[in-house]
Amino acid sequence: MELDEAQKLWQPEPGWLNTASYGLPPEPAWAALQEALADWRIGRTSWEGWGTAVNRSRAAFARLIGGVPAEDVAAGSTVSQLLAPVAAALPAGSTVVVPEVEFTSNLFPWLAQAERGVQVRTVPLTGLVDAIDADTDLVAFSLVQSADGALAAYDEIVAASRAHGALVAVDATQACGWLPFDGGLADVVAVAAYKWVMGPRGAALAYLAPTLRERLRPDAAGWYAGRDPHASYYGPPLRLAEDARRFDISPAWFSWVGLAPALDLLLDVGLPAIREHDVALANRLLTGLGQPPGESAIVTVEVPDAQQRLERAGVRAAVRAGRVRASFHLYSTVDDVDLALDALTS
CATH class of the missing domain: 3.90.1150.10 (Aspartate Aminotransferase, domain 1)
Structure with a gap:
């Protein structure tokens, strides 16, 4: 289009x-949401149809950030919630390097690990590449800064991180939807879906690289993180999805109903x-x-x-x-x- x-x-x-x-x-997103709300109001339908918007959004998001596999994308609610298992998995005493103007959704999860000895160093965005050294375990930054729109030197930051064996966690909330980039270069790319991808608030998505997922524990897992969610309603044993879906949380249906058409339109244009x-x-x-x-x-x-x-x-x-x-x-x-x-x- x-x-x-x-x-x-x-x-x-x-x-x-x-x-x-x-x-x-x-308009397609607004219309889909109004239809779902009208159905909800009078109990016209069950919820499963609304739930299909999650995987539709997952697949579209995977394409939007450079064509990562959809099975490497987790569905959540906020950026900080999606980053929380990454922060919790950092070894005690790790060092995280973050721009000093970073939005706190990509700062507080790391700072919250202070009691385990995790240290956060904040540096000017323009000096981020030079600040990455052998002591750096993770580099966290926004692809586009919320405060002033400054673009991060994505490729250079990733290259410096790889040279020192550091993980890369990107908040692309202010970029995804207008700025093309290769999400697969990072270990984590988290996006809140109510800004540039134009969905209702309450949906967020994250690319989680397979090698990173091996280190993470799905502490928020519920029925929706199950291998087969519809067979995961009751009782043990633990039976989680093998891919990034094990980090899904139960979806706020209407947020996803309104998001999926907006993502499709972005891809179409x-x-x-x-x-x-x-x-x-x-x-x-x-x-x-x-x-x-x-x-x-x-x-x-x-x-x-x-x-x-x-x-x-x-x-x-x-x-x-x-x-x-x-x-x-x-x-x-x-x-x-x-x-x-x-x-x-x-």
Whole structure:
């Protein structure tokens, strides 16, 4: 599907520049969710049909992050929950290196291991590659930083980590859905699905490399992590899936019903076209404010009274680290950018 054709699947109010906070659902996702809610309201159907959206989403996500095997993808609820078994499996006394501006979903799980002697070193994002050394056991970072949209040097970080035998844990929440990347290079790629992949909050996905899974214990395992979930309702013995599904948690059905069509649409349009569109709009804002263009769909600007100016113009953006953060996606338009520029330059 061409991007301009896909844009007809949204009718947002002008001025939504905040996908980095939450994405807007395309019409197929919204319709699927409304249908499921209507069925739930009157008890028209059983839940199994809603549950099929999980594996549909799992397969689409696997393709979206570079074509990893779907059986290496776990379905959860939040990034921190998906990273928790990785953190718990770190040997006592391990060292984790993290950017100093890292969103805490990819920081607190490591810090929570302090009582076992796990140490977390925070360094500037630009110095992350050089900070990886022989004492590093795991490197954790966001592919795109939430605070300012900065892109991590993914390939270089992975190469430095491999050179020193360190694991790599990536939070791709602010990247997946607009930025093409090879998720299979990392050991873990976790994504909260309510931002750039435009699902309802309550669903998250993670690639877990097979060699890493061997080290992990599925402490949150329930019936849905079973080899056959429908034969795992009652009683012993423990009978978990052999692949990444053993780290699944029981799904919040409606989150997945709304997510699956959005993921399919992203694949249909293609990430290269989405990236080109999103970054072009971000750069239109930057150049309009006299700033150099960048490579991210998320930008931050420092303009006196910027938040108040944008609010008066009906532009919805965010404030992070004291700066206005604007973020652009498929449904964003030139008119949205110009509305923000008029507010910030008038």
